[in-house]
Amino acid sequence: MGTGPVPVDVGDIEEAFLYEKFVHSFEVHLRPPEGTCARDIRVDVTTSTIKVGLKGRRPYLEATLNGSVHADETIWTYVDGLLKVELQKANRHNDWYGGLTLDDGWRCAW
Numbered sequence: 001m002g003t004g005p006v007p008v009d010v011g012d013i014e015e016a017f018l019y020e021k022f023v024h025s026f027e028v029h030l031r032p033p034e035g036t037c038a039r040d041i042r043v044d045v046t047t048s049t050i051k052v053g054l055k056g057r058r059p060y061l062e063a064t065l066n067g068s069v070h071a072d073e074t075i076w077t078y079v080d081g082l083l084k085v086e087l088q089k090a091n092r093h094n095d096w097y098g099g100l101t102l103d104d105g106w107r108c109a110w
Contacts, residue, residue, distance in 0.1 A: 008099075014079065016108040017061060019099040024092050026069070026099065028052070028085045030061065033110045036076040041107060043085055045074045050100065053110070060110050063100040067091065 005018040018029040030052060032041065042059075044051040047068045053059035065087070073088040089096070 011109045026087045043076045045071045047067045063102050067096040
C-alpha cells in the first residue's frame, strides 16, 4: 500500500512530476514532451541520487533521494506518454519523508 501520488510543483511548473512511496519501493512519474521516444530517455540512478532527462540535454529532474536504493534494481517504463521510474528501497521500511530533495533554485525543463 502506498501514499498515493504526490504532485510536486517546481518553480512555475505545476505538477512537474509525481512521486509515490510504498513499503518496498519509491516511484517517480513524469510526462516527457509529446513525441518523445523511449530511446531518447536517459535515467541515471545511484544509491542516493536520480537524474532523468532526454539524451544530450540537461536533466529534467536531478535530485537527492531521501533514502537509499538498490540502483541496479531500478526499472523504468514509458507507456502512453508517461515515464515511470521504480526504485527499490535498500531499507524497505524507511518512510522517506518528502521522497526526494531538489537543489535550491532547481527548475524542471525539458
